[in-house]
Amino acid sequence: MTLTVLRSTRQGSWEKRILKSLNSMCTELSIPLARKRPVGEQKELLNKWNEMGTDEPDLSLFRPVYAPKDFLEVLINLRNPNYESGDSLSFRTHLGLIQVPLKVKDIPELKEFFVELGLTTGQLGIDDSTQVPPELFENEHVRIGQKVLTEQDSAAAQQYIRQGSPTALRAELWALILNISSHPEDILYYEQLKTNVIQHDLLVDSLIYKDVKLTASNDDYYFVFEDYLYQVLLCFSRDTSVLSHFAYNSASPPKSYIRGKLGLEEYAVFYPPNGVIPFHGFSMYVAPLCFLYHEPSKLYQIFREMYVRFFFRLHSISSHPSGIVSLCLLFETLLQTYLPQLFYHLREIGAQPLRISFKWMVRAFSGYLATDQLLLLWDRILGYNSLEILAVLAAAVFAFRAVNLMEVTSLAAAEAVLADLSTLKVMPLLQIFLFATVT
């Protein structure tokens, strides 16, 4: 359920801002939102479909519609008109940036929810390190994983993957949990989307190009997948089946009218066809999946399912426990409750912790962690069917670097301490924060 305050006021005005931004880009650059490609251009695109990355179009005039920090400003300004937020400090004053009193789990509840991450349960990411003999845990865990795959038991796979997935089995396990199977009609559907890309040119295509060039192409791990990213994201924009997720998403897809038919309902269409306008960093949702899937239609299906199940919650406003607002509040509450000195210190120096961790959570840590660690994290997102682990990890990272953070005296210095997460090991951090910290 989305609260009226979140649904009507802020999501509405935020969406309007996005629409205005896109419209002004159209008028400034004199580029239509969508147009049919001339036949020559269609042939050209079809020929270089597998190497769109070699194209170097002039994207200097395009700018991302919004970046995570713009979205954070909107979330910071969310207010409930029925909420008594007086000036005097009370037992419930929120010292963080989020001022909406949503219910979030505390550590005892998180320990119960994430019970399989406990100290006495074997984990991939901890108990498969080189010092640990594989007979103790890893061999048996792999054997169970193979059995789950043979039985094709989706529920068992979801339970199993809470302890992590062996690298060799991960692609199949994720497909099993997400109910993705490659029937001929799925491949046909993807080919149809590809045809739609060839036939119609959309403004969002340029936004996608720009985003891939700015983010994934600059990343040491993901630049090799640049072509795949175009093949997935351009098709994603044309996929009308994604519209069905708006039934449980508080956002609404943007609307437009066929040229010359303004106001006529039979000429009203959604734009882009899937209703999702990409923002800066959007391509990072796809990039890690390229390590697992190499067949474009399968990669596409996996990404689409991950988006409509999880990722959309990271950039739309709702009161869902896995929604970005709840994740931000969970992060701030965990920090405030269990690291009060650190929280207070960072506030005092003008470095509200959420300003640093927000970008990690919005991207589900993609591009910040090493890929093997990221995949272990995403295993748990699938296993627990929840994004709350992102907030817990963010708090665990702050806890890990608390000593250094206590010594900084500015936001920039705090950012510097937390700039490089590529050496972090995700599972030990989570385990220590949840199960081994004296509270």
Added chain:
Amino acid sequence: MNYPHTCCLPIPTDPAVQLKLHQDLPSGCSFQTPVTLQEIMFKNYYTAFLTIRVRQHTSTHTPAKWVTCLRDYCLMPDPHSEEGAQEYVSLFKHQMLCDMAQVLELRLILRQPSPLWLSFTVEELQIFQQGPKSPSMTFPKWLSHPVPCEQPTPLLEGLPDPSRVSSEVQQMWALTEMIRASHTSTRIGRFDVDGCYDLNLLSYT
């Protein structure tokens, strides 16, 4: 903070009785003739606990007493947070502590112990009384007493064996059913209008 809202407003006995509750006006309702209540529906607005009391008609001349039929029903598991604050709630007579027959007056008591909320109430209150029982249906005799099997007519010359024909037709039917069942429900979604998707600007409405 305990705001017992009490009072009696005379209203007609419609099957669905709708009331608008104000914070500074006491709230509840009374019925001109005793009714049997089936269901109470409302939209919560930051009320944490709900108590419902009814006054029932008694056959003797003793004055009717107020009886609690729902005590401190929890609408918000954590009164300080948003969970449950704006939910739609339905309460049925089987959830009540007492029989909901012969109800003359109904009183709603709303409690919200948290100081965080500026106001609390319930909205879109609807009260339903028990509807008439559905009429019993009598089935036609031939439904419950099927006729015995008829004798098969003698085979005409030159025609194939009917049982063989029927089994072949059955096989064909099974095949068509299989094909129909495997027909994919995936739609090749069209986003254009008659092949045209030329758009200029987004619409704000």
